Amino acid sequence: MGSSSTVQASLSGVTRVYPAGGAGKPVHALGPIDLELRAGEFFSVVGPSGCGKSTLLDVMAGLAPPSSGTIAFEGKPVRGQVPDGIGVVFQEDASFPWLTAYDNAAFAARQAGLPENEVRARVEHTLSFMGLMPFAGAYPAQLSGGMRQRVCIARTLVTRPRLLLLDEPFGALDQQTRLLMGDELLALWRETGATVLLITHSLDEAALLSDRIGVMSARPGTFIDLVETGWPRERDSRIVSRPEFGELTGRIWAGLRDQSMRALAAAR
Amino acid sequence: MGSSSTVQASLSGVTRVYPAGGAGKPVHALGPIDLELRAGEFFSVVGPSGCGKSTLLDVMAGLAPPSSGTIAFEGKPVRGQVPDGIGVVFQEDASFPWLTAYDNAAFAARQAGLPENEVRARVEHTLSFMGLMPFAGAYPAQLSGGMRQRVCIARTLVTRPRLLLLDEPFGALDQQTRLLMGDELLALWRETGATVLLITHSLDEAALLSDRIGVMSARPGTFIDLVETGWPRERDSRIVSRPEFGELTGRIWAGLRDQSMRALAAAR
């Protein structure tokens, strides 16, 4: 288990401007962002659509260069390449349709050159943890959207990343199933001790799962609020019936409602 | 404005079984359902994914025949055809990519044979109401997913339906923007006095907007709970901060959490 006081990843003064395509104007999509992720914490990001959340994730993972500012992971600067130790689950379904659930889950581990029996042990453990063991031999086309997303999560988990970046991983699920998957994610987080950064559209999800929540403004996205939830490490979705839960979501909503309204008004 | 006591649409003993395709077994998707929609009420349907919500809408609209039971709209049986007076907005994006937003919105009205100046007046009114006036000349490809869905809503509203069936119309939007669109939908409902049946994945949305909420079981979907919210006709999304709101969502959630867990466990 990671201690919750050391810094695992840090961003300072990070912005990202998409260069002008054709004769269009450049798009200032993100920042400036300053953020320190503590090792082992569960951090969620919420914000209006198009505010730059996925861009933030790309920049943190080293998939896209920041236009200014610096990013560090475990003390080393992130530049050009995805550092070892970071696992990413994308917003889109990235399961490979030509591989079975098992082979999908094993893909990254095999890639990393692990011996096959080690791969097998890890994949089987992860698949049964994610409730996918009966579907190990199934192809993604035979799975529901939510199951496919779980396959992607399994693929990432098998490499045992120390920092897990999740971009709206439950987008394909209905609200109730999301809740259950959230519980599983919490259990996983407790078990592995990894740091988790979760991007989500759902305030409830963020309020329920996180140690800290970063609330982003409309584009260019910056953090307008950082909320500590104060939940115990042992928790699950039954928290929703607690009164503090209502207060918490109320606080986040209040901020975001203004943001969204302002964004929408500007667009009209 | 419709009185809230007369029955506008009614379903009794309605089921729908999808016939066996190929070597598969027939799928019992829905019912039996008994429901009376009161003229002018705002009714929401929530339930786990795949429980038959869209099927219910198809059957009510006359787009698909019930396997048993009867449906009536304004006293007349619904059979084979979509009755005049019903407007439908589908879960999928159904905006026509070959028409501009304006022509999309005008499509159904022109279809109904309205004179062109009447069409223009209605379309302009509806588009500005939906915040789409600046995009009247844009094609759907130039609009975001949420805007496209609004175009579809506009297309349906222009015909002034007396019963509006909405299938997850805000699926493409983030939670904050959904909230704002919900407010607009409420305003519209108040203005036109139409009956609204809204299918949604979001319990908050249902709790916020509706006079009544139908909670469905897992497939085959039947109503396991019918919740009266008791909200005043004049309301908007600020309701979320009221304590009764938390109670209400808590009640719905409790029922659904069990349902979803049971469904998930059975699938494992």
Add this chain to the structure above:
Amino acid sequence: VELNVTHFGTGMYGVPYAVAKEKGYFKEAGIDVTGFLTSAGGGTTVRNALASELPYGEVALPAVIAAAQQGLELTIVHGGVLSVADQVWVTRKDDERIKTVQDLKGKKLGYSSPKSVTDMITTMMLEDNKLTGQVERRPIGGIGAGVAALREGGVDMTYITQPVWAKEEANFRHVFTSTDWVPRVTQTVGVVKTEFLKKNPDLIRKLIVARRKGVEFIRQNPAEAAAIMAKEYKIPLEHAKKSIDDILAVKGEYWSPGGFDYEGMDVMLRGLQLVKAVGAGPFDWSKYVDESYLPDDLKRKPKS
């Protein structure tokens, strides 16, 4: 009507027809010839001829033999081209190795395609010169490909026919002409659909006379004939002139006024059998040839 003449526009067979049309001989015979039909491949021309409004054609003899063997209803009514004077064998200008046929030993010789007339001519030529098996023979497909192959070194010698030769003369070196080895071989004959012939014997008679006038005109007025050919074939006058002069310079008859050369026809038949283009065994000319439509002075009893 349109008349079927094989290789009209690309070969010498059609010149008498061009002259007869231009000089009004067809008109005199009461036939309004508006143009000529032709197509690639002997069989196609035969089929086309038999399917035309006036089911007559001057076509390749091998195709006629094949058609007759397959039971098509046709009658041979006049002789056409009686020699291969239009076929020359050439090498590259800068290639001095081949001066006589004996120099072919160990070289590569291009002919159009298996079972064709050039296949037959080369086979006979090599046989006559005791070179069989000592020359590499390669099918090339056509003149264009042959010329390309010659340039590239794929073959050392290939054939070119008139009037293309007149055009290409400057680019290649002439070594010999096919008539040097096979002086008499009937290339084309006139055929008519038998059914039509029975009904319109006079029309065919007149047509043969008109063609004959064309042939005679070429002999008497080669220069004017060349001018007509140049116009109808859409080629430069000097090429037309050259090709006609070349043909006339070769010993022996090229354009028959209509009469048959049965020896030449037998040479063709035996040659084709040699390259297995037609089945072995005798071929009874008298079954297909009918001389009764020829002018009396050209008639000759077919030997059986």
Add this chain to the structure above:
Amino acid sequence: MRAAADVDVPVPASPPAVRRAGRLGDSALVLLGLLALWQFGSWVVGAAVLPAPAATLAKLWAIMSSSDFGGHAWETGRAFLSALAIAFAAGLAIGLLLGAHRLSAEVAEPILVALYAIPKITLYPIILLLFGLGISAKIAFGVIHGIVPVAVFTMAAVRNIRPVYLRAARAMRLTPVQTAGRIMLPAALPGIVSGLRIGFSLTLLGTLIGEMFASQRGIGYLLVKAMETNDVATVVALATLLIVVATIVSGALLALNRRLDRSPKPGR
């Protein structure tokens, strides 16, 4: 209120005029590159085998200004346009039918694909035997080349129409004829036009091949005559003419398709 036509439209990334100019510039560069390659090739193999561009253009000019070229072009044009009309009409009819009727599509598709794969030139004896000499054989030859791609593309386009459009049509109470004209045709049009582009070229090729064997007039006849007399300059000049004509038409159809195809593009 302003009329829909003069309403503001969101400014596209770059004005169309600028983009079009850029595209033309690129095309000019590619053209120059091809000409250079051609010139180079001519040097390598010799002008007697492959005449240089300038000589070819001069030759082409000479051919085109000769008195009887008009007749040949007219002959080919007449046969080609008839073949094109038949191939397009029949291909569209077959494609629409198969697209709309699933079972016949399943029955016919492998047969169509197999027919497509047949080296059609070997059918020329049969065509000649069936249609005799003259324009009908050429037309038949053009048709057998062009009809299958048109049918296959149309079928795919119709089958890929999103089902929600058809459901929307029913919800708006369109008659079957209206549905075909106002929904199916515009929705499938981009795919159909792609089929027409390929169909155009192949029909032209088929017509020419027909002319090469069974005609006394037309571009194909000129081509085969030039081939027989080893007139390389004419062969190359005519081939150039063909590709120029086909490219202009193909480019025009492509531009049309870009205008018609307003569906959102995949990818970010």
Add this chain to the structure above:
Amino acid sequence: MTRAGIIRIGVLVGAVAALEAACRAGYVNRQAVIAPSEMVRGAWRVLGTQEARGHIAETLTTVSLAFLLSVIAGFAIGVALHRLPRFRRAVDPLLASYYAVPTFVFYPVFIVLFGLNRWPLVAIGFLFAVVAVAINTLDGLDRLPPVFMRTARVLRLSPRQTLLRITVPAIAPWLFTAVKFAVAYSFIGVIAGEFVQAGSGIGFAIAFAYNSFDNLTMYGLMLLLFAFVCTLNMSLWTWEQKLYARRGGR
């Protein structure tokens, strides 16, 4: 077998039977079309001759070479065009108009380039097939979800690994279509070339049989050719259907 499969066989058998009946009853001119049973007899006889077997072997070798080369080059061209979108836009009209040109008229040029051997014909087949392969590869790459490429980067795959382990399997259905086109077009190109220009091969043999009024040989050869192409196509198609069934469509 599926219902569609049964109907399909019924349709084909019906068509053949109708032709047979029409020929037997004398509705069809024997000089034009012969009965299917005669065609089979012709095919059998053709297979018995050394000469025809030689033509067939030659054509098959030529086609195989054209096919292999066009698949490799077409794939490479497709990938290259995809990487160069501006270039691609500029050549886009050419890709569709390309098929209007009878490539085989350039046979003499290829003889000069490649010599008097089978390579000029290989070139004709290749030129016919390569563009179809490139177009389909491009189509597949266009629809390749960008998230796969991002996944490859997260998993730190080398460009080669990305190509072999992600790109190729991801666009496999389009490559399949490309392969089917390559088979069809290399046959079409090679046979057309033989038909018009060459002195050997199936195309030449058909043309020769036609010109010698030898319908039995001609239809026999055609039948063999069609049977071969169709069998090849059908097996590819079945294989493809299996692939799709697993992957659930494209």
